[in-house]
Amino acid sequence: MKLSRLQKREMKTALRYIIPSFVGFSFITLIPLIVSFLLVFTNWDGSFLDQIKITGFKNASYILTKDWLFWKSMLHNVIFTLGVVPTEIALAIILAVFLNDIAFCKQTLRAVYFIPYITLITAITVVWMMFFQPSWGPINSFLRSIGIQNPPGWLTSTKTSLLSVMIVSVWRSLGYYMVIFLAGLQTIPTELYEAAEIDGAGRVKQFFRVTLPMLTPIILFASVTGVIFSFRVFTYINVMTRGRPGTSSYVMVYYLYQVAFKDFRFGYASTLAWMLFIVIFFVTIIQWHLQKRWVYEL
């Protein structure tokens, strides 16, 4: 299609605005992305560039067939996601509905619940590590006081290390999702509640028949972003457990960080990163397609 002079001029103007941003994007994102993709097919370990060997699909093949720690880390990510995302969404909705209904201290309570989200993760994790201390920490001291003689080891036990991190993650993110759902509740037309009341629906029925369906677009947003964040969890693990005890709290991003920056096997780490990308991509696609079945649109 031949462009008119005006269209060409407009195109040039648009390019002038886009190019600086695109140059920055290229250097910071696009080029590293391409390089990391190329590294997937090499065994680069930090040696000089002329010593890089092309290994083809060897990295991917090893990961898929022999790397049990990859599968274990991936499983932990799935457990983390399935445990954290629904819990934080459910609790956030309940909290939002509660805050929406109360007439006093609304702003204060909203701020109080949001504070953990804006606090440094490292500060939060250090405090929670004291809470989880198995011998003298307040949680186990309380459990012993109510008669539980063998309370969990929390961060020092293979059975509860991942659960401990999940608890902290839910606690911290609660405020963020609560604020989002609170905003969503403001968009629900009050006429719907009036109509439901006239039809004889009680508070509980109104919640399930009006509030929840109207919140489904926001629940979709929260679940998609929640799943992506869960698969990318790293800071909690790096500070609280470092993947331990044993490998009981290894997750994908922590594993690839170890391989890249402790073992300096950049080719292998790039392959792990792209595997993670593929998994998150497909999970997001599935979520997006399934939305037609349950997301309500006015």
Next chain:
Amino acid sequence: MKKMLILSLLFLFCMMIGVYAGGAQETKADEGEITLYAAAGLDVYGPAWDKFYEKYPKIKINHIKTLGTGESWDQKVTTAILGGEDVDVAQQNPNAYYNLASKGYFEDLEPYMKRDKLKDSDMMGSYSEVILQPRGKIDGFLWEISPWLMFYNKKYMDDAGLPYPELGWTWDDFEDYLAALTKGEGTDKVFGYYGHTWDICLSLFGIEAARGEWFTEDGKCNIKSPEWQKGIKYYKGLIDKGYAVPIRDMQSLKMHYSGTFLSGQSAMTYNGAWVFQYIRDKERFPHDWTPGITSLPIPDKSYPKNYTTGAPGAAAIIKKSKKKEIAWTFAKYYCTDPDNQIIAAAQMGGLAAYVPKGREEELFAAMLKDTRVTVKNAKALTTEWTYFNEKPIGAVGSVYGRIIEEELPLYYNGDRDLSSTLDLIEKRVNEEIEKVGM
């Protein structure tokens, strides 16, 4: 549009010129500035560099401390070198050094040594094979040796009526001491011994019993040998009897050897000679009792009397450095000037890499200054020691250590039996060995 394109190309061209023309050209050997990465800062090495400046007033050392509050100082150095940062000389831990030396990141020092008529032992003391291992070339020079010592609280010893331990004391003696020194319960408990969560601390008695053999003859993981198992079971026994601080508590409370020992929570701790600088730091670690030092207890009398761990720390001139001659001047001074070693060791608390002949007593006096630690026989604890490597050195060295840190605590904490734990460690380490060069 044409104007934009020309301007952009011009800009890019100027940038490229700047990149290729940038950086200082090689200068004279005794004039200029070098960037040095070292674990400790100027508070430790300042006096040593002041002496250096007296001899080389036209050389400036841009000293960058790499050791932070975290434990991955070697990772910081390695990342800086791999990333092409402006580093001329860098001190590293043995595995980081091995890793980078084997990839050819360091300058071969042999031509310089030949030119200046220096022998291997001038640059490496008696540890030449450690430095030479990666490529069969002299890729670095010896920075320091840090022997590990058993530090003990003399007041607790006196209160328990125990004589101070002598060289050649055994594991049985050690256990008797711990039984007598452990007292109290709960938060007031004083443990006989504090280890630490590092790989060497977790595997200490195992690797000692195995006489430093991290690998089998065919290069595989050696952790299932009878000697290793004996040592690991011994340490577990100490923990189960309540004599040694449980690993679970060390991990969950992020305990530190210097704080725990110097606050009186443990009567003994085994760690590197760098503990002297903490003993000296009365502000951070107030204590009014006198520490003592002795050797690691040996499994039985068939082992050398003064058997201890330690690792030679290496430094290297970076191949990409544009100031190699100045860096060589510094390296040569560092290795061959006898006063430098005394000063550096005194500040750091580590054993000098090159003990000037006949000056051992002077060296120890400098190391122990302001610590109230006295030593009867300086020579025995320094120059006449038999050491086993604190880390497995090689292509899988650091990952081997990490696997031990991940898996061995599960046995010590009672979460897994010995057989499964060692099977898993062996399996994981051998998998990593297979991946080398993949």
